[in-house]
Amino acid sequence: LEPQGNGQLYMTSDVKEISGKSYDYIVVGGGTAGCPLAAILSKRFSVLLVERGSSPYGNPLVMDKKYYGLSLLQTDEYTSVAQSFTSEDGVSNLRGRVLGGSSAINGGFYSRASEDFIRKAGWDRKLVRDAYKWVESKVVFQSEITPWQAVTKLNLLEAGILPDNGFSLEHIKGTKVSGSVFDEYGRRHTSADLLQAGNPKRITVLLNATVKSIIFNKNANRNESRAGGIRFIQSNGSLNQTYEAYLKQSKNSSSRGDVILAAGALGSPQVLLLSGIGPQQHLQNFNIPLVADLKEVGQGMQDNPSIGILLDTKSENRLPDPPQVVGIADDFKIIVQGLILPISLNETRIVISAKVAFPASRGKLELNNTDPRQNPAVNFNYLSNRKDLDECVKLSQLLDQVSSSKAIALFLGMEHKNKSMSTEDEARKLCKSNVRTFYHYHGGCAVGSVVDKDHRVYGVKGLRVVDGSTFSESPGTNPMATLLMLGRYQAIKILKERNCPV
Numbered sequence: 143l144e145p146q147g148n149g150q151l152y153m154t155s156d157v158k159e160i161s162g163k164s165y166d167y168i169v170v171g172g173g174t175a176g177c178p179l180a181a182i183l184s185k186r187f188s189v190l191l192v193e194r195g196s197s198p199y200g201n202p203l204v205m206d207k208k209y210y211g212l213s214l215l216q217t218d219e220y221t222s223v224a225q226s227f228t229s230e231d232g233v234s235n236l237r238g239r240v241l242g243g244s245s246a247i248n249g250g251f252y253s254r255a256s257e258d259f260i261r262k263a264g265w266d267r268k269l270v271r272d273a274y275k276w277v278e279s280k281v282v283f284q285s286e287i288t289p290w291q292a293v294t295k296l297n298l299l300e301a302g303i304l305p306d307n308g309f310s311l312e313h314i315k316g317t318k319v320s321g322s323v324f325d326e327y328g329r330r331h332t333s334a335d336l337l338q339a340g341n342p343k344r345i346t347v348l349l350n351a352t353v354k355s356i357i358f359n360k361n362a363n364r365n366e367s368r369a370g371g372i373r374f375i376q377s378n379g380s381l382n383q384t385y386e387a388y389l390k391q392s393k394n395s396s397s398r399g400d401v402i403l404a405a406g407a408l409g410s411p412q413v414l415l416l417s418g419i420g421p422q423q424h425l426q427n428f429n430i431p432l433v434a435d436l437k438e439v440g441q442g443m444q445d446n447p448s449i450g451i452l453l454d455t456k457s458e459n460r461l462p463d464p465p466q467v468v469g470i471a472d473d474f475k476i477i478v479q480g481l482i483l484p485i486s487l488n489e490t491r492i493v494i495s496a497k498v499a500f501p502a503s504r505g506k507l508e509l510n511n512t513d514p515r516q517n518p519a520v521n522f523n524y525l526s527n528r529k530d531l532d533e534c535v536k537l538s539q540l541l542d543q544v545s546s547s548k549a550i551a552l553f554l555g556m557e558h559k560n561k562s563m564s565t566e567d568e569a570r571k572l573c574k575s576n577v578r579t580f581y582h583y584h585g586g587c588a589v590g591s592v593v594d595k596d597h598r599v600y601g602v603k604g605l606r607v608v609d610g611s612t613f614s615e616s617p618g619t620n621p622m623a624t625l626l627m628l629g630r631y632q633a634i635k636i637l638k639e640r641n642c643p644v
């Protein structure tokens with residue numbers, strides 16, 4: 143639990159110590175968006191940040207690039223930093239369970255959203271730009287590219303993903319090198335590092351505590367339910383031993399804080415459902431008292447279908463190599479990256495992967511049970527829409543081209559052969575049987591259906607959601623940059639609403 147930086151950030155795993163206390167804001171989930179959000183709110187207010195996992199500091203599997211990917215191989219039910227889940231459509235997937243969230247287990251690739259995404263979101267462009275820059279000044283690096291990433295770049299260019307844009311953080315057509323949260327010494331900077339950039343004295347981080355539900359206070363006169371706090375359990379404790387923490391009370395509703403869910407695309411819809419906000423019929427099945435009949439909670443879940451091609455015929459003991467290069471092809475519709483992934487402590491495989499950037503297929507998330515530590519049931523309906531299958535056919539043909547480049551043959555010490563392109567039929571079969579994830583799933587609490595444009599949950603007061611569950615599409619090539627940005631952006635908007643200078 144060693145605090146980082148100037149040592150003023152208070153982190154505890156003692157649920158009893160926090161039980162019964164009150165704060166101006168309670169942020170549920172210390173992940174990619176949750177940490178910058180808590181940091182900025184703490185500049186003016188007291189904040190309780192509740193994270194179900196432990197601290198990333200001192201864990202080499204999280205912090206050290208040479209162990210990149212190993213944390214994804216060591217998953218268990220309640221304590222590992224990565225929690226695995228399999229969607230109802232049979233695709234294995236992962237999510238972070240540690241302070242820093244998925245930014246602590248991911249590939250660290252950092253690339254901003256397109257102008258178009260920002261315009262459609264209706265965000266203030268200058269505030270967005272400033273928020274990206276703030277994140278970049280603290281946790282984003284441009285390291286020298288590794289030999290495999292240099293080869294990936296050549297492959298992408300040889301396959302016609304042009305122009306060569308050199309280094310850029312922008313979402314632009316062609317091939318580019320982008321930023322990374324791994325610094326030049328191979329040390330990962332998770333979103334947790336951003337907590338120091340707020341007022342650490344006003345943040346309390348409660349680790350290893352899982353939020354079970356939101357406490358609502360009913361105002362019968364106004365027929366209004368307002369979030370008043372949270373119920374939580376010790377992550378490895380009993381489900382029946384619950385504790386409570388509260389929002390500070392104030393007579394004037396405009397000077398009250400909020401409970402803000404930042405528990406990720408699986409966690410936030412799950413906590414809403416467990417708290418009685420969701421489709422009435424579904425909640426009845428679990429005897430959860432209804433607070434608001436919000437049918438869209440858990441709807442519109444989406445993941446980008448992806449195909450990966452293994453390039454080496456057998457495993458080697460090369461160092462794992464997270465992505466630094468990306469190909470943005472087919473008018474922004476296909477995203478290609480190359481990685482070296484561990485398959486055990488000392489074996490790795492080389493992979494080229496691509497995702498369909500704008501799938502049309504959508505699915506849903508529902509509860510399996512009422513234990514907040516368990517994964518909810520999620521179905522992404524990969525490739526169920528014909529348009530996605532057509533895109534995937536194009537994508538796998540492009541992957542054929544990329545993976546048969548001269549640069550790869552040279553890197554792997556093989557003879558270069560011009561691989562024949564798969565037919566549409568073969569490509570369709572490959573897509574259907576080999577569909578995987580880029581881990582960029584989103585939705586479940588989309589803006590406009592579950593939350594308004596200020597991320598307030600419809601039908602109740604004092605509750606917001608700020609994380610990937612609010613997106614209806616994945617921003618840019620990879621979402622982390624925009625989720626880090628969103629945490630700061632929404633916190634600044636909240637401070638402005640309350641006339642607090644930042």
Ligand SMILES: Cc1cc2nc3c(=O)[nH]c(=O)nc-3n(C[C@H](O)[C@H](O)[C@H](O)COP(=O)(O)OP(=O)(O)OC[C@H]3O[C@@H](n4cnc5c(N)ncnc54)[C@H](O)[C@@H]3O)c2cc1C
Binds near residue numbers: 413
């Ligand atoms: C393996 C992997 C590789 C990826 N690679 C990249 C990449 O290279 N670049 C990129 O841009 N994106 C990448 N992504 C995607 C990106 O990391 C995620 O989209 C993003 O981090 C999600 O941010 P979030 O804030 O929505 O959720 P998260 O960062 O997942 O945060 C949610 C937090 O809430 C906590 N939580 C959940 N439920 C509760 C509860 N009930 N009580 C308390 N705490 C709770 C979780 O433990 C977690 O810390 C990758 C993702 C994965 C899984």
